[in-house]
Structures are given as structure tokens and as C-alpha cells.
Amino acid sequence: MKQDIKDEAIEQLDKDILFGFYDANGLFESISDMFYDENDFDETWLKNEIHLRLKKHQIESLNWKKPTGFDRLVVSFDTLIKDKIVALHKAGYTRQDGEGDCAEIIEELSNNGIKVLGYCYYHTQDLERAIGDEQNLFIGYDSYNHNDELAMDVANKIVKTLESNGFNVNWNGSLETRIQITDINWQKTVDNVDYNYSRVLDIMQANTPIKENATQNKKPKPFWKFW
Template identity: 80%
Template sequence: MIQNIKHEVIEQLEKEILFGFYNANDLLETISDMFYNEENFDENWLKDEIDTRLKKHQKESLNWAKPTDFDRLVLAFDSLIKDKIIALHKAGYTRQDGEGDCAEIIEELNNNGIKVLGYCYYHTQDLERAIGDEPTLFIGYDSYNHNDELAMDVANKIVKTLETNGFKVNWNGSLETRIQISAINWQKTVDNIDYNYSRVLDILQPNIPIEDDTILNRKRKPFWKFW
């Protein structure tokens, strides 16, 4: 396994650990998928790196002030979900992924007689900005039916909810621009909680059995398939 490939692996691994959504098994699967065409890919080396770096990140997290910005973001998103605005964390890799994930869960809820007003989300590319040199998290949004008047109401509700939870929010009032959380301090460790589909369903339909679990059991797309 050549050195420059190891460097690329570590670069991606460090990002995913900072994002804080994947456990050791998820990381092994995701990163191995990224480098599926590399000969002599050393999974044992990768397992060791994952174990070492996850433990280091977990130890560092013990000194974080609570609640973290992610804790407050969860509270904000949960509040929006209760107000019938779907709010998804780490919804795919691109805007297209995020929009698609929201559309799928809106359809799932609609099939169970639950109507929503709209949705919001952030995706992996947004997280890359959030852990960057100028940490900012962009939030995509729309109404469930892409109606501009309703979308404006949804956007205003998102802004108000984020501000209520202590975030500095920038938005120019145009539906052509996304909502921006400025100076976010992204701190998260893996907790094996699904903050995406399952959380929405748990909040909005806790007493409704899900006969078709296709959505909940969908496989994560390998990174290389995003291109």
C-alpha cells in the first residue's frame, strides 16, 4: 500500500471522525469503499488507524464544554420536526442527495397520513466547511410542494428556531440563498444514534409500525459513487 494512498486515507478518516457520525465499522466500510480499486489495500492497517484515532477523539471530547453546538443543533432540528418541518443531519454528500433524502421521508410520512410543511438539511460537503478554517454550516430548505410563499414561512421558522437555540444566523431573506450558521464550533463524537431518517420517524410517528423498512435499511452510498 503506497504512501500517498495512506495519506489520502488518513485525510478522509480524520474528516469523518471530526464529523462524528460513523462508528468503527461504518468508517471501515466507507473508507474501504472509497479505495475499492486500490491493489493491496491494507484493511488491518486501516482498522488500527480507526481504533487509535477514534479513541483519541473520544478522549478529547471529555474536555468539551456542554452543550456543544451539535447538541444545540439537535435540539433545534428536533423542534423543527415537531413543527412538521423535516430536518435531516448529514443528508448525503451533495445538495441533490439532501433534497432526495427529504423527498423520500416526506413520501414515507405521507403514506402514513402525516403531512409536513417543508424540510431542511445539511450534507457532507456542508460539514467539510463547518470543520474548515472559516467554520460555517449552510442549511438547505424548501416547502414540501416547492411553493414560494410556504417556503418563505418554512425558512423564517428555521431561522427563528436556530436563533432561539443560540446560533448566529445569516440569511438575506431570498429563497435563492441558503441559511447560514456562522462561526459554528463543530464538536461531535460517535454515539450510534441515527439523526437522519429514524429520528424523524421516531418523533412524528412513534406509534405507527413501519411495514416497509426500505428507507430505514437503505445502504449508504460509497463515496466514489457521488462522482
């Protein structure tokens, strides 16, 4: 196995561990998939590196000040979801991925009779900036129907919610620019929690009143049906 392949694998592995979304199995699958065409790729070496580096990261996390920036971001996004704004963590790799994921879950919510105001997300490229020297996390957003007036309301809700949870937020008020969390100290370890689809669905459904006419519109079965 060539040294340059090892270096590339370690570089990506260190990023993924800092992101904090993959467990050991997820890390192995993600990294090994990158080098599927390398005939001499050493999977045993990779498993060992994952074990050592993931354990080191988890030990370091014991000394983190709580709540971490990610903890506060989860509270912020959960609050936004309760306010009918789909909020997704690590939604794909690019802006197109993030918007596609949001559109998909908005459609599913709509099919379940739940209407939303809009959405927000950050993707993997955004996380790379957050763990880098910039330490900035950009948040993409829009209204569910791309209406500018509603999108402005959504953006203002996002900014207000982030600020109320202690984040420094930079946004110029233009719908052409994303919302920026500045000086974020990204600290997260794997916790096997789904912060995307299932979390949004669970929170939305729990905070959506059941319509009174949902059962009233159902016609009673004729008495003979019960025999």
C-alpha cells in the same frame, strides 16, 4: 501500500471522525470502499489507524463544553420536526442528495397520513466547510410543494429556531440563498444514534394526533365472525 494512498486515506479518516457519525465499523467500511481497486491496500493498517484516532477523538471530547454546537443543532432540528418540518442531519453528499432524501421521507410520511410543511438539511460537503477554516454550516430548505410563500414561512421558522438555540444565523431573506450558521464549533463523537429517517419518523408520529375518525370509520365485524 503507497504512501500517497495512506495520506489520502488518513485525510478522509480524520474528516469522518470529526464529523462524528461513523463508529469503527462504519469508518472501516467507508474508507476501504474508497480504495476497493487498490490490490495492496493494507486493511490491518487501516483498522489500527481507526482505533488510535477514534480513541483520541473520544478522549478529547471529554473536555468539551456542554452543550456542544451539535447538541444545540439536534435540539433545533427536533423542534422543527415537531413543527412539521423534516430536518435531516448529514443528508447525503450533495444538495441533490439532501433534497432527494427529504422528498423520500416526506412521501413516506404522507403515506402514513402525516402532512408536513417543508424540510431542511445539511449534507457532507456542508460539514466539510463546518470543520474547515470557514466554520460555517449551510442549511438547505424548501416547502414540501415548492410554494414560495410556504417556503418563506419554513425558512423563517428555521431561522427563529436556530437563533433561539444560541446560533448566529445569517440569511438575507431570499429563497435563492441558503440559511447560514456562522462560527459554528463542530464537536461530535459517534453515539450510534440515527439522526435521519428513524428520528424524523419517531418524532413526527409521536407529535401527530390520532384522528378521531380513524377508528370510527372502521365497520364492526358481524357477530358471527367472532365464533
